[in-house]
Amino acid sequence: MLGGMTDRGGEATTPAESDSATETDPSAPARPGRKRDHSRDPEILRCTIDVLAETGFEGMTIEMVAARAKAGKATLYRRWASKGELVVDAVACLKQGDVDLGSLPDTGTLRGDLVAMIKPHSIDEAEKKMRVMAGVVTMLSTTPELADAVDAAIVQPRAEANRLLMRRARDRGEIGADTDIETLALVTPSMVSYRVLVLRKPVDREFLVSLIDGVLLPAAGVRQTAEV
Template sequence: MTTPTAKPAGPSRVGRKRDHSRDPEILEAALDVLAEVGYEGMTVDMVATRAKAGKATLYRRWPSKAELVIDAIACMKQHPGPGQGQVFLPPDTGTLRGDLVAMVKPKAVSDSNRHLRIMLGVASMISAHPELLEAINDIMLRPRASAYQTVFQRAIERGEIEDGVDVELMSSLGPAMGMFRALYHQKAPSRESMLRLIDHVILPAVGLSAPVESAHE
């Protein structure tokens, strides 16, 4: 009896390539939902509805809402839209105060309030998932602290401030003030409060004085 000849295997089926073109829109929707209802009230389904995207698509891409929020925050910092964060490049104005003031970006009240609600949502997420703290620090705090360190190091190199200044401590004051106001006062950091921090805390701490006209900026 003749043994049946096995049919040659056909070409392997390649899975459909995932379309990530809508990711920024979905992540923006995630930030909107986070700002509106907080982390506890937020669901992936709510984001899918807001973005008019398939729920299955979101769950394949982001199995949990924590992963979705982390990606949304990272996108906010790297690809800014109106009122969002930005890749933080330290300015170089030639003076320490000039650089520090240039790092304080004025924002519309509505944008600041939205940003505040997002930060409160992130704080709630970290409280529920403390293992995510390092990931959030890498996205939100360390890039800004690094920019401050660059600014202080330049001031040391040009002889504006002494070499013994604690650059790491000075670089943490701005971000720390922002987080303090957000978490304990539930207020977005204002330009005025950050300028007061620069003129009355940071500059005196490194042996400099603010110009008299600084009060009118």
């Protein structure tokens, strides 16, 4: 409500005073429009991934994440309106660590660049990501309106990296000028997502190289005989 409110004695109070009465952090100044502190977001998102992997989406609560991150529940609720939105941001943060568009490899060949993008992961990491993605599937079954946000978090980062690498290959004449980069950029991240989200199988180096050599490069018109 935009107008002033009254306290128990009938005296008018301002919205700022009302906010102060409900603020869970007494050390924070309560005034409309104050800047939110996002410095703890990375830690909160890491804790979200941990809790999601341990409990699944249905078992996870924002209260659990708050406790793990040693943050107030009100802090998380002001930042994320639902646990679905929190999970989407956490998965996006996880994927950002896998793909750094500012430092893509430049080996001189498209295959070399794509293979160099593959990062080694331990068995424990792979299993954790499987559990996280299983949680995402459950989330989408109950909140399908988050599908576009999940696509942006999971598929698009790697797709954009593929676009940049293929444009570079096109510029140096390695692939044809008429190559359908937009479609091909989605091939590997889409197949990876299907393998993890639907088939519930891990993604290892062998699988990724087979996609590069058996699907993406032939579709782009690249002939190569290099071995891994």
